[in-house]
Amino acid sequence: MDSIKRAVNSFGLPRVIILAFFVFLLGMAAFYDLGIPALLGDVIRRWGMFGILVLAMVPAIQSGIGPNFGVSIGIIGGLLGSLISIEMRDMGYFEATANPEVVSVIIALIFAIVFAGIFGFLYGLLLNRVKGSEMVVSTYVGFSMVALFNIMWLLLPFRSGTSIWPIAGEGLRTTISLADDFGGVFNDLLAFELGDMSVPTGLLLVFFLCCFLVWLFTQSRIGMMMRAAGSNPNFARAAGINVNKMRVLGTTLSTILGGIGIVAFAQSFGFLQLYNAPLMMGFTVVASVLVGGASVVNARIFNVLLGTFLFQGILTVAIPVANQMVPEGNLSEILRMIISNGIILYALSKSREATR
Amino acid sequence: MSEEFVLELENISKEYSGNPVLKNVSLSVKPGEIYALIGENGAGKSTLMNILFGMSVIHETGGFTGKVKIGGQEAKFTSPADAMLAGIGMVHQEFMLIPGFTIVENIKVGREETLPTIASRVFGKSLERLDTERMAADARKALDAIGMDINEFTRVAGLPVGYMQFVEIAREIDKENLKLLVFDEPTAVLTESEAEQLLSVMQSLSDKGIAIIFITHRLSEVMAVARRMTVLRDGEVVASKPIAQTDVVEIAELMVGRRIEKLVDDESRSVAPDENAEIAVKVRDLFVDMPGEMVKGVDLDIRKGEIFGIGGLAGQGKVGIPNGIMGMSPASGTVEVFGEKVTFSKLGDALSKGVSFVSEDRRGVGLLIGESIAHNIIFNTMTVKGGFLGLGKIISHHQVRAHAQSMIELLDIRCVGGSQRVGSLSGGNQQKVCLAAALTLKPRLLIVSEPTRGIDIGAKKLIMEYLTKLRNEEGLTIIMVSSELAELRSVCDRIAIVSEGKVSSILPPEAPDADFGLAMSAVGSKEVE
Numbered sequence: 027m028d029s030i031k032r033a034v035n036s037f038g039l040p041r042v043i044i045l046a047f048f049v050f051l052l053g054m055a056a057f058y059d060l061g062i063p064a065l066l067g068d069v070i071r072r073w074g075m076f077g078i079l080v081l082a083m084v085p086a087i088q089s090g091i092g093p094n095f096g097v098s099i100g101i102i103g104g105l106l107g108s109l110i111s112i113e114m115r116d117m118g119y120f121e122a123t124a125n126p127e128v129v130s131v132i133i134a135l136i137f138a139i140v141f142a143g144i145f146g147f148l149y150g151l152l153l154n155r156v157k158g159s160e161m162v163v164s165t166y167v168g169f170s171m172v173a174l175f176n177i178m179w180l181l182l183p184f185r186s187g188t189s190i191w192p193i194a195g196e197g198l199r200t201t202i203s204l205a206d207d208f209g210g211v212f213n214d215l216l217a218f219e220l221g222d223m224s225v226p227t228g229l230l231l232v233f234f235l236c237c238f239l240v241w242l243f244t245q246s247r248i249g250m251m252m253r254a255a256g257s258n259p260n261f262a263r264a265a266g267i268n269v270n271k272m273r274v275l276g277t278t279l280s281t282i283l284g285g286i287g288i289v290a291f292a293q294s295f296g297f298l299q300l301y302n303a304p305l306m307m308g309f310t311v312v313a314s315v316l317v318g319g320a321s322v323v324n325a326r327i328f329n330v331l332l333g334t335f336l337f338q339g340i341l342t343v344a345i346p347v348a349n350q351m352v353p354e355g356n357l358s359e360i361l362r363m364i365i366s367n368g369i370i371l372y373a374l375s376k377s378r379e380a381t382r
Numbered sequence: 383m384s385e386e387f388v389l390e391l392e393n394i395s396k397e398y399s400g401n402p403v404l405k406n407v408s409l410s411v412k413p414g415e416i417y418a419l420i421g422e423n424g425a426g427k428s429t430l431m432n433i434l435f436g437m438s439v440i441h442e443t444g445g446f447t448g449k450v451k452i453g454g455q456e457a458k459f460t461s462p463a464d465a466m467l468a469g470i471g472m473v474h475q476e477f478m479l480i481p482g483f484t485i486v487e488n489i490k491v492g493r494e495e496t497l498p499t500i501a502s503r504v505f506g507k508s509l510e511r512l513d514t515e516r517m518a519a520d521a522r523k524a525l526d527a528i529g530m531d532i533n534e535f536t537r538v539a540g541l542p543v544g545y546m547q548f549v550e551i552a553r554e555i556d557k558e559n560l561k562l563l564v565f566d567e568p569t570a571v572l573t574e575s576e577a578e579q580l581l582s583v584m585q586s587l588s589d590k591g592i593a594i595i596f597i598t599h600r601l602s603e604v605m606a607v608a609r610r611m612t613v614l615r616d617g618e619v620v621a622s623k624p625i626a627q628t629d630v631v632e633i634a635e636l637m638v639g640r641r642i643e644k645l646v647d648d649e650s651r652s653v654a655p656d657e658n659a660e661i662a663v664k665v666r667d668l669f670v671d672m673p674g675e676m677v678k679g680v681d682l683d684i685r686k687g688e689i690f691g692i693g694g695l696a697g698q699g700k701v702g703i704p705n706g707i708m709g710m711s712p713a714s715g716t717v718e719v720f721g722e723k724v725t726f727s728k729l730g731d732a733l734s735k736g737v738s739f740v741s742e743d744r745r746g747v748g749l750l751i752g753e754s755i756a757h758n759i760i761f762n763t764m765t766v767k768g769g770f771l772g773l774g775k776i777i778s779h780h781q782v783r784a785h786a787q788s789m790i791e792l793l794d795i796r797c798v799g800g801s802q803r804v805g806s807l808s809g810g811n812q813q814k815v816c817l818a819a820a821l822t823l824k825p826r827l828l829i830v831s832e833p834t835r836g837i838d839i840g841a842k843k844l845i846m847e848y849l850t851k852l853r854n855e856e857g858l859t860i861i862m863v864s865s866e867l868a869e870l871r872s873v874c875d876r877i878a879i880v881s882e883g884k885v886s887s888i889l890p891p892e893a894p895d896a897d898f899g900l901a902m903s904a905v906g907s908k909e910v911e
Binding site: 257263 | 729730731733734741746747749750751757761762765775
């Protein structure tokens with residue numbers, strides 16, 4: 027009994043409950059004959075899709091700025107990178123290369139990192155001026171950037187036929203197909219089927235690679251300094267560490283991961299989504315990492331892996347189950363809102379007690 | 383009991399979770415008497431006053447035993463408001479004033495004079511109008527009584543500190559039934575002339591029949607105004623006598639007392655460097671702006687291989703010295719460590735010049751509470767010197783584990799292993815981790831601040847022994863800052879006593895108690911002669 031108690035304690039009671047709920051939903055899905063393998067395949071795909079975006083929370087929380095609600099800033103950087111890649115493909119730069127899809131995703135990632143890096147650095151400088159209220163400020167900075175880029179998407183000089191409104195001849199579309207570009211490049215790499223369940227091996231490999239790199243960073247001298255600055259600024263100061271620099275570093279890394287994350291997300295989804303699509307992304311990813319057992323002051327890679335799986339798993343399975351139970355209306359959307367906002371509220375109320 | 387005493391405390395004892403802080407303290411104050419209460423930090427003065435005022439902290443920690451009598455009647459105060467009704471007032475060390483209010487409003491707040499209005503006739507007293515004229519007149523009277531010539535409608539914000547102190551006093555004496563006024567270190571923030579004025583105000587209050595309890599560590603002021611005094615030490619009354627029958631030297635001696643606490647063998651003393659030894663640390667004109675521990679111009683020369691103690695009462699600035707050197711608080715002046723000048727503004731400059739610091743604030747500054755023992759031990763060495771990094775600049779867990787294990791054995795840190803989180807260790811073991819971290823840096827100069835605060839005697843002895851051993855065997859120079867004089871006297875070669883931000887004197891550990899007491903009380907030893 028004691029050992030069970032200890033195991034539950036170390037895993038965290040909320041996670042035990044959420045896991046139990048997930049298993050219960052799977053049971054319901056089986057009861058309604060919804061095709062468990064296909065659902066699980068979907069869960070795994072979404073796990074990989076959201077994984078890197080959720081991973082972006084780790085450097086932010088470790089460097090002391092807390093969960094990065096403004097991850098949409100990094101997402102915008104990633105969208106810019108993808109749009110440039112589309113534009114270059116349209117101009118015919120990639121045709122001569124052996125594998126145009128791979129080249130296009132690499133170009134998209136490079137530009138995503140550049141833009142997200144610049145945005146992240148400036149955003150980090152801003153957050154140093156609002157110490158203590160980063161969560162609120164980052165939320166609204168994220169919103170403001172989305173609003174600003176709603177205008178920019180109409181004004182920026184992109185000319186590719188894939189990207190702009192076909193009739194008006196200017197302004198970017200709300201949804202841009204990646205079928206001719208890097209749609210599915212990671213997903214299809216080494217992908218295989220297990221009965222009805224499809225496994226996007228390449229996507230998962232990219233996700234795990236990012237996790238490994240972030241973990242490696244946290245084990246380096248500079249990574250340890252960043253973590254110390256986040257967990258105890260006074261200690262860091264006594265150790266001769268410039269806390270503000272470390273916070274800027276954490277914010278920049280988080281924003282860059284946001285940019286990489288949206289490229290991985292978009293290639294799996296098959297479309298780039300502009301305008302208000304990134305608006306609420308911050309809430310989804312913050313909820314995921316908190317579900318995984320992170321707090322606003324402490325986050326580890328394990329929290330990302332577990333949290334993203336549970337959060338996406340519940341959403342993926344709960345929506346078809348709910349639609350079966352209550353067929354009318356758009357209940358699924360409402361359910362998604364209730365679950366994600368409920369989890370954020372719960373996790374924030376527990377935010378000071380770091381589990382695991 | 384007779385009516386001749388305004389306040390009697392009989393056999394007051396109090397303990398905090400098994401720790402006795404007051405033992406059978408009795409004292410009695412006559413009307414119109416200035417009664418001095420003297421003692422070091424932690425002697426029990428504040429606890430005694432908390433009991434007198436019925437502060438909630440006393441009830442929450444199990445109450446006290448003994449009797450408090452006001453005017454011969456036993457009083458049971460459950461809140462400071464009760465004490466106020468019984469005619470006891472207090473002038474606080476930190477001013478309890480509202481900056482945006484005028485002097486009149488500050489004096490009268492909570493006890494306003496009011497006139498009825500139509501609304502108040504219907505809805506009750508809380509809607510009455512303020513009678514500004516009467517309030518101003520009362521305030522004027524109180525201000526005149528203490529000789530304060532200032533417009534009573536001036537705002538408190540922006541007044542010089544001395545004036546604020548007098549506004550506090552005016553507020554207290556405006557209370558009609560005031561019988562006893564407690565002054566808690568009232569002159570600490572005042573200039574010399576303000577302090578003199580305050581003392582004469584105290585005299586005139588006492589002439590009006592108001593009794594005064596005067597808590598201070600400035601013995602010259604005690605000699606000037608008090609009629610009788612009680613010295614507390616470790617929660618006990620060590621002496622209670624009229625001022626006329628004693629002198630400064632005796633009071634200072636009583637206050638410090640020699641507590642026999644042998645932490646280290648005497649033989650280590652023989653290794654102490656003599657006067658011709660090389661100077662390891664040269665401090666000139668050091669000013670540190672650390673809130674509550676201001677340093678105002680300190681000069682020190684510390685010899686190589688010396689254990690140098692810095693003592694003094696809390697709030698006098700001793701803790702500010704190491705924090706200024708390490709760049710934790712803004713500082714000016716020059717500090718040279720083995721001939722190299724430390725740049726205060728450059729973060730971690732002292733660290734890179736071979737100075738290790740064990741902070742007095744263990745959990746706040748000294749440790750990463752959420753991290754493991756091993757990481758805490760190696761952290762500074764890794765960041766400052768790039769130690770413990772393996773392939774590709776990634777931390778080498780193998781080296782870290784091995785080193786942590788050796789430190790754990792060396793300092794006898796009681797834990798499950800190097801991977802245990804420091805947050806779950808006891809205070810003494812946390813302190814050992816701090817020390818291990820400082821030593822891992824292989825410093826030329828080690829500064830330890832309050833190394834034994836909140837740790838048990840066993841750990842204390844071990845830490846002291848280890849520090850002496852480091853000095854004896856490796857010639858390490860050590861600066862030890864501590865509030866516990868006995869501890870400093872047991873290990874240090876020389877002890878500087880800091881008072882009011884300055885070094886009042888540097889004494890050998892075997893100097894008489896009186897010298898230490900006088901130095902701490904800001905009575906320069908020269909004045910006594």
